[in-house]
Amino acid sequence: MKKKWLALLGAVTALALLAGCGAKKANSELVLYTWEGMFPPEVLEGFTARTGTKIVYSNFDYDETMLEKLSQAKGGDYDVVIADDYIIEQAVNAGLVSEIDKSVVTNYANINPRYQGQFYDPEDKYTVPYGCGIPLIVYDPAAVDFPIKGYNDLWNSALKDSVAITANYRVINGITLLSMGRSMNEEDLGVIAQAGEKLLRLAPNIRLIQDDNTQDALLNGEASVAFLYTSQVTQVMAENPDLKVVYPEEGLGFGIMAAFVPVNAPNKQAANEFLKYLLEPEISKACFEYIGYVNTTGAADGIVDPALVAPESAGSGEFIMNVSAEAEEAYNRNWAAFKAACGQ
Amino acid sequence: MKPRQRRERWWLCVAPLYLFTLLFVLGPVLYMIAVSFAQNTAGTGFRWAFTLENFAKMRDGVYLNCFRESLRLALSTTLLNVLIGYPFGYFMGRLGARGKRLMLFLVMVPFWTSSLIRLYGWLIILQAKGLLNNVLLALGLIREPLKILYTYPAVLTGMVYGLLPFMILAVYTSVEKMDWTLVEAARDLGATPARAFLTITLRLTLPGLMSGVILTFVPSMGLFFIADLLGGNKIVLVGSLIQDQMTRGGNQPFAAALALVLAVMTTLLLALYRRATHMSELEGML
Amino acid sequence: MKRKRFSFAAFYLALVTLITYLPIAVVVVFSFNDSKLPVAWKGFTWRWYETLLRDAALMEALRNSVVLGLVSCAFAAVVGTLGAIGMARVHYRSKGMMEYLSTVPIMLPEIILGMVFMAFFSLLRLPFGWPTLILAHTSFCIPYVYLMVKARLVGIDKSIEEAARDLGATPARAFFDITLPLILPAVASGCILSFAMSFDDVVISIFVNGPTLSTLPIKVYTQMRTGVTPEINALCTILLAAVVLAQALSAALRRGALRREESNDKGERV
Numbered sequence: 050m051k052k053k054w055l056a057l058l059g060a061v062t063a064l065a066l067l068a069g070c071g072a073k074k075a076n077s078e079l080v081l082y083t084w085e086g087m088f089p090p091e092v093l094e095g096f097t098a099r100t101g102t103k104i105v106y107s108n109f110d111y112d113e114t115m116l117e118k119l120s121q122a123k124g125g126d127y128d129v130v131i132a133d134d135y136i137i138e139q140a141v142n143a144g145l146v147s148e149i150d151k152s153v154v155t156n157y158a159n160i161n162p163r164y165q166g167q168f169y170d171p172e173d174k175y176t177v178p179y180g181c182g183i184p185l186i187v188y189d190p191a192a193v194d195f196p197i198k199g200y201n202d203l204w205n206s207a208l209k210d211s212v213a214i215t216a217n218y219r220v221i222n223g224i225t226l227l228s229m230g231r232s233m234n235e236e237d238l239g240v241i242a243q244a245g246e247k248l249l250r251l252a253p254n255i256r257l258i259q260d261d262n263t264q265d266a267l268l269n270g271e272a273s274v275a276f277l278y279t280s281q282v283t284q285v286m287a288e289n290p291d292l293k294v295v296y297p298e299e300g301l302g303f304g305i306m307a308a309f310v311p312v313n314a315p316n317k318q319a320a321n322e323f324l325k326y327l328l329e330p331e332i333s334k335a336c337f338e339y340i341g342y343v344n345t346t347g348a349a350d351g352i353v354d355p356a357l358v359a360p361e362s363a364g365s366g367e368f369i370m371n372v373s374a375e376a377e378e379a380y381n382r383n384w385a386a387f388k389a390a391c392g393q
Numbered sequence: 394m395k396p397r398q399r400r401e402r403w404w405l406c407v408a409p410l411y412l413f414t415l416l417f418v419l420g421p422v423l424y425m426i427a428v429s430f431a432q433n434t435a436g437t438g439f440r441w442a443f444t445l446e447n448f449a450k451m452r453d454g455v456y457l458n459c460f461r462e463s464l465r466l467a468l469s470t471t472l473l474n475v476l477i478g479y480p481f482g483y484f485m486g487r488l489g490a491r492g493k494r495l496m497l498f499l500v501m502v503p504f505w506t507s508s509l510i511r512l513y514g515w516l517i518i519l520q521a522k523g524l525l526n527n528v529l530l531a532l533g534l535i536r537e538p539l540k541i542l543y544t545y546p547a548v549l550t551g552m553v554y555g556l557l558p559f560m561i562l563a564v565y566t567s568v569e570k571m572d573w574t575l576v577e578a579a580r581d582l583g584a585t586p587a588r589a590f591l592t593i594t595l596r597l598t599l600p601g602l603m604s605g606v607i608l609t610f611v612p613s614m615g616l617f618f619i620a621d622l623l624g625g626n627k628i629v630l631v632g633s634l635i636q637d638q639m640t641r642g643g644n645q646p647f648a649a650a651l652a653l654v655l656a657v658m659t660t661l662l663l664a665l666y667r668r669a670t671h672m673s674e675l676e677g678m679l
Numbered sequence: 680m681k682r683k684r685f686s687f688a689a690f691y692l693a694l695v696t697l698i699t700y701l702p703i704a705v706v707v708v709f710s711f712n713d714s715k716l717p718v719a720w721k722g723f724t725w726r727w728y729e730t731l732l733r734d735a736a737l738m739e740a741l742r743n744s745v746v747l748g749l750v751s752c753a754f755a756a757v758v759g760t761l762g763a764i765g766m767a768r769v770h771y772r773s774k775g776m777m778e779y780l781s782t783v784p785i786m787l788p789e790i791i792l793g794m795v796f797m798a799f800f801s802l803l804r805l806p807f808g809w810p811t812l813i814l815a816h817t818s819f820c821i822p823y824v825y826l827m828v829k830a831r832l833v834g835i836d837k838s839i840e841e842a843a844r845d846l847g848a849t850p851a852r853a854f855f856d857i858t859l860p861l862i863l864p865a866v867a868s869g870c871i872l873s874f875a876m877s878f879d880d881v882v883i884s885i886f887v888n889g890p891t892l893s894t895l896p897i898k899v900y901t902q903m904r905t906g907v908t909p910e911i912n913a914l915c916t917i918l919l920a921a922v923v924l925a926q927a928l929s930a931a932l933r934r935g936a937l938r939r940e941e942s943n944d945k946g947e948r949v
């Protein structure tokens with residue numbers, strides 16, 4: 050009798066495992082892996098309506114999380130990934146990215162050439178850009194009684210406990226370096242250590258460190274100054290036009306997000322079709338107006354909200370690039386120390 | 394039908410437990426211990442070369458501070474839970490049958506709602522333009538909204554709140570099955586209520602208090618997301634550090650070393666606590 | 680004197696309960712608020728309930744959570760109950776160690792378990808998704824069932840089962856007729872507890888979930904970082920109503936059963 054029990058247990062286990070594996074239906078699914086809120090639902094639904102391929106919208110919080118998951122999956126599991134420039138370079142170097150099938154993506158030329166040939170994909174083999182932006186400072190003039198001109202103003206003691214910042218450690222290290230007149234990609238460990246010390250002095254002013262919806266802190270009164278990504282700037286200005294946007298005088302950061310197909314993507318055909326779909330002017334317009342990043346599909350420049358067409362100055366900002374392992378470690382340490390100081 | 398034969402069949406019963414435990418508890422733990430001595434390589438992988446550098450790295454003030462913060466938060470959470478939860482469980486156990494049923498129901502309902510959602514409720518209450526500030530402003534007690542969210546007290550509130558039901562239920566169970574005639578006897582023999590409580594009630598309910606402490610202390614050593622959400626990512630606990638290293642930082646050996654130290658710390662503290670209270674069994678959980 | 684103490688107890692119980700329910704009440708109230716932001720009351724609406732029912736992703740996450748909870752709790756019930764019964768009777772040298780090891784999953788902070796499982800499962804090359812989630816959840820459900828049943832077994836006289844065996848019952852029969860009914864309440868509470876823990880788990884799930892799978896807590900966690908939609912409030916309100924209903928129903932059933940038992944007893948006596 051007990052043997053029967055065991056057999057039953059075994060059978061149930063096997064069934065459950067089978068059910069788990071069998072749940073993936075071949076070819077009718079496309080796993081899209083990116084941040085939350087990067088697509089208007091109707092764009093995803095439109096693709097399903099047109100091709101019959103169901104889109105599974107899967108999210109990560111940070112670029113690095115994506116890279117970790119993707120390498121755990123040996124470049125499989127996901128069909129289309131959208132992430133930041135510097136992490137794509139790492140993914141390409143790790144052999145996790147497959148070349149784009151330009152016989153499927155026949156409208157590849159719709160991309161604005163200005164955003165092509167970048168460091169992460171110099172020969173335009175692997176990526177389709179999906180928006181770009183410059184992180185900026187936004188503040189509430191009603192709550193701040195001096196004009197903010199640049200990063201250094203964030204250190205002003207009048208802003209005690211009222212600054213919200215995004216949570217990318219490289220970006221925050223980067224603007225600290227910019228405020229010292231250095232490069233965002235500094236590799237000199239001594240200079241990075243100085244930046245770390247300067248960051249510690251910013252700690253008393255920090256109210257909130259958060260990557261998503263940081264702009265809400267300005268709207269619900271938690272913070273009076275915020276350092277935000279472009280999409281967040283667009284959103285917060287739409288909600289409250291009285292806020293002021295600052296292009297920091299010390300220099301700008303710049304970033305491109307791009308889509309790529311992992312090397313072992315289960316459904317490469319659909320993935321390439323999806324990239325083609327994204328490059329259609331009407332679809333690009335819908336996407337960029339939804340996420341609020343600068344339009345990278347040149348063919349859509351004429352129809353998209355003019356505020357999302359890059360001014361000539363764009364591109365003069367500095368990319369966050371990959372640095373040596375020692376510098377990387379030093380940046381990580383700065384960040385941990387900074388966060389701990391904020392909590393004191 | 395010899396008794397001997399009978400006994401021998403029981404291995405079939407324990408076999409699944411043995412198998413599962415060896416494969417999916419001992420296996421992963423041993424693997425973690427092994428990884429914690431491996432060498433991190435650039436990118437996401439690691440190399441099997443024995444090194445102590447992962448542990449040496451923890452001597453850095455930044456990381457030591459994470460351990461200190463985690464311990465401080467876990468201890469204050471547990472202490473507050475004892476202070477709030479013990480009287481609650483005690484009073485609850487002294488109610489009549491109807492009252493007990495009602496209170497049990499009231500304690501269990503939040504238990505079934507998502508703890509994250511309840512946390513979100515606190516977020517709404519504590520925010521600058523939230524309920525608490527509005528009430529305080531309306532009462533004229535404050536003139537400017539208080540900055541409560543993203544502070545240490547906010548995190549502590551969330552932690553205590555999330556774990557309180559465990560303490561209450563554990564204490565309640567042991568109060569419920571207590572033999573009250575002993576207390577009556579002590580009172581009849583002239584003991585003051587305080588003395589009767591300390592010598593009899595507290596002793597008899599110690600198992601419940603003890604499992605309550607374990608059930609709140611253990612999770613609170615690792616519950617980092619409450620600190621992240623209510624603390625605005627400003628309080629770095631070992632939990633967030635491990636998650637960071639595991640996902641963002643791509644340094645599995647360091648994550649494993651951190652986890653190992655955290656596990657040893659938790660186990661040692663529990664062992665100390667057990668020794669101090671002369672208890673070895675977890676009981677009265679529901 | 681006695682009266683006064685009692686009223687303090689009642690006051691204390693009421694106060695703490697009230698505070699406990701405050702955040703829940705807030706969530707429920709804002710599920711009917713005609714605004715996306717939970718800041719001010721903008722009027723009554725059902726619209727979040729309507730969008731919730733149409734939100735396929737959220738409904739799927741809910742379904743996944745229920746399935747995951749049920750499956751892991753079923754596995755844990757079998758392994759944990761058999762284990763507890765067997766452990767009470769075997770005398771291996773490894774017993775003490777095994778007993779400790781099998782409860783390790785609830786004696787370590789969740790984050791450690793999540794991290795360890797993520798590394799180990801990727802070593803075994805298990806596909807991340809259902810298999811990993813079920814294994815991980817089963818591992819922390821087993822201790823709850825095991826400890827519950829074990830505590831119950833301590834209170835049961837072993838001689839009853841032995842008597843049944845001596846009277847010629849097969850081991851299976853003795854188990855199903857005697858032991859199982861006696862420990863069933865403990866198995867049930869172990870299951871309920873482990874289902875609740877599984878249904879609410881976020882830390883471990885985040886580490887071991889797969890690319891296409893999402894449980895309700897994972898969904899809520901992501902939303903809490905990116906902006907909660909009032910749909911989540913609506914979902915929580917519905918779940919809350921379901922729990923209250925289920926509790927009330929089970930209480931009513933129990934009362935009914937109790938009454939039936941009483942009348943049965945009377946019948947026998949007559």
